[in-house]
Amino acid sequence: MIPLNRIRNFSIVAHIDHGKSTLADRLIQLTGTVQERDMKAQLLDAMDIERERGITIKANTVRIEYPAKDGETYILNLIDTPGHVDFAYEVSRSMRAVEGSLLVVDATQGVEAQTLANVYTAIDADHEIVPVLNKIDLPAAEPERVAEQIEDVIGIDASDACLISAKTGIGIPDVLEAIVKRLPPPHGGDPDAPLKAMLVDSWYDPYLGVVVLIRVMDGTIRKGDNIRMMQTGAKYGVDKLGVFRPAMQDVKELGPGEIGFFTGSIKQVRDTKVGDTITTEKKGCETPLPGFKPSVPVVFCGLFPVDSNEFEDLRDAIEKLALNDASFSYEMETSAALGFGFRCGFLGLLHLEVIRDRIEREYNIELITTAPSVIYHLYMKDGEKIDLHNPADMPDMSKVDHIEEPRIKATIMVPDDYLGDVLKLCQDRRGLQLDLTYVGGRAMAVYDLPLNEVVFDFYDRLKSVTKGYASFDYQMEGYREDNLVKMQILVNDEPVDALSMMVHRDRAEMRGRAMCEKLKDLIPRHMFKIPIQAAIGGKVIARETLSALRKDVTAKCYGGDATRKKKLLEKQKAGKKKMRQFGKVEIPQEAFISALKMDS
């Protein structure tokens, strides 16, 4: 058993692109954990999509052996956490599994919204924090200014921050020393006490089945043990026990303070809950670790196959993904517009995008994604309370007493120059300002915003009005009543269910008009004119008319052309099969895709 004082468990917190993954790679490399020839950039970001987008979704971990200057060899366990707000709960769990954090800040950029959100999670978890100023190789680096900013904004001492370049390797040895010297070893922990370990994360491995990442708090886990998950009550035998270096390496036992993994015959990731407490089946511990909370989806949308023949393939893909992701929910949905599909729930927009991309890429199914929506609480006049996941299921308004919507607390950091645009955007999205402070040339605005305004392209708008210079983070804040209505879109007097949405009454006209205008451009002209309307209940609030097709005729057609021109028409007609029929109107798939992508 490794003595506690020679273990250091830590995570790295950073805003996206500030160099978290690069630093992790460097630490692994410098300690010879991976042979030089096996090194590939961003070792810990495993999945393609993660690698491409530079985000980490699953917590990853690596055990590093570090011979320190004091002559001792330390075991450093790094947990690389998902940095994104969608996975805030997962982050907070990972943080509870370690005792300290490296706070990486890009010395050319300074503190950003995600830096704040993540560092506060670390502070909440009682972490010791070592500030690391990265990218000092760049001429634009201003380590002094950024150190000051860290002290001002976050309120931690940055006077002995490590100055490094994760890219060139400058300062990495200092980081390793700081981990050993400045971060605390795991607290307490009795190897002979009943087993108490935290389930940090889990994922599916095609060869091993479900792999469970754990942090041992008390007691010892050994290969062959029979364990029990305290929240779910499920029992498993420990078939394989090991650590990541970062490749799997078997160990016989893991004691207090250690981080590692085990496999049992766990079939589905769904059977494992992040934050659960693992103990032995017999003579287990009495009380579970505090803070467990099942993850709940907050953003919903419909996923439909573009080719309706692929519905079964989609079902298959969704079921497989769900096995590996407990936070993602789904149920079958039928839409007159889009046919058969699934209504899916996600932790946030990024989570939604990741799942959608994986279905499209890994399973090769082209998808139509309907406008993301949130869960509304409907308080009915008869006292019943309904959770509305899909605007299409909205009951008769006359039976609804009032509606509550989820709100968030958003933190936006932005250079002064763009502040005006950001405030206007927040105002337009029904935001309430909670705080506005300035740090150097940057402003930090804190807003109370309706989540439904944020899931609807807020992030894209923010990026565009600030030319990409703003950073944004948020946390859920609970529900509040507002004047919300269901807006329907009617094409040629037929309601198009896939396009209905919940909106604030005051914003309905604007949204309705924008949607009608957009559809007018997207729906091809027909042989008759087509009214396109937005309506609330029976009342039309916006209207456009798509005029009838005026010209579609082949000018010249003689004997020699007969076969060729007929084939052309037949091909065009076959092309219409990719359209959805609404009464007499055919709407191309493209129109749905673009209409639902609508900005502002």
Next chain:
Amino acid sequence: MHSGNSWRVVLTENWQRGGFGLYVHWPFCAAKCPYCDFNSHVVPAVDQTRWARALASEVRRAAEETPGRVLSSIFFGGGTPSLMLPETVAVVLDAARQGWVWANDIEITLEANPSSVEAERFRGIAEAGVNRVSLGVQSLRDADLRRLGRLHDVAEAKTAIRVARETFQRVSFDLIYARQDQTLEDWRTELTEALSMGVDHLSLYQLTIEQGTAFGDRFNAGRLRGLPGEDLSADMYELTQELCGAPGLPAYEISNHARPGAESRHNLIYWRYGDWVGIGPGAHGRVTHAHQRRANEGWKQPAKWIEAAEAGTGDRQVSVIDPQNMAGEYLMMGLRIPEGIDLGVLHGWDPQIAPESAIRELEGLGLVWKTETALGVTPEGRLVLNSIVKALLP
């Protein structure tokens, strides 16, 4: 009695109704126009004696396969058939005269480009037997003729029209409109001028951007500017109907206008889906043989075609068109003319095509009309004919 297939019975009747024609393709031009996707080739020299011999032998071969037919029209199309020597035309016509019985009022048309070189040849061509010319005037504006890559100017075209009218019984000319930067008013003046020139037949085509042409490439690259949008081209088409109606040249087909009685009988064969023999590079034919409708298609490359023709047949391919495809072609061609199509014939070939429900919907929109036996497109429907055909295809 034949087998019970009703379409075979109506088939025999149909070619008789549509007439019987001969199409001869002359694949050479003096220059390639940037908008043109016809089978036309620019070559340094053409051995006309050899071509005359090959075309004539193909005519004889086709005649042997269609004994007893009465030929109602012959059409020399191109390419630029006005580049044929009068002797070449004569050799082909001689073969046709020997091959088939000619109708008394046989129509013999030749497509001519209106440059001075060709106008000089009109007399000889008329003497060879051609009684109708169709002149590719294309525009009455010099700047536009240049943009269309034409070798003639307006003055030459006018001379050619005059000479043609003195030489041939019947004269028609072609204009291409909806051109780059053309306004509605520009077209009004130009067409009015054209109508004052005293011909009784005009082909008025909206410029079509064809893939695989110079214009097509420029268009794809976004470098063909000033083309009219849907609304302007629709307005131009409607204006065309209005302007031609007054002097008595109504449309008897989407893009063809004639004084009643002066219609091109040859082209009507295509639209009535009658029988015709197609001779020459890339030419298509449709001929009913032993109750089957056969389609033939000549080799496109002139060099390949002539070698093949000399070796026995210029056809690249001969196939039998199945009833469904016949129905589709008949629908697409037949709805181009005001008389429309015979529903009995159509449904005899394919009961699935043009279902009652689709017809009723289009009727409701005022785009088609229907009687007990026939289906046709209204003047309003003409402008959206492709959509109508798509709605009616099975």
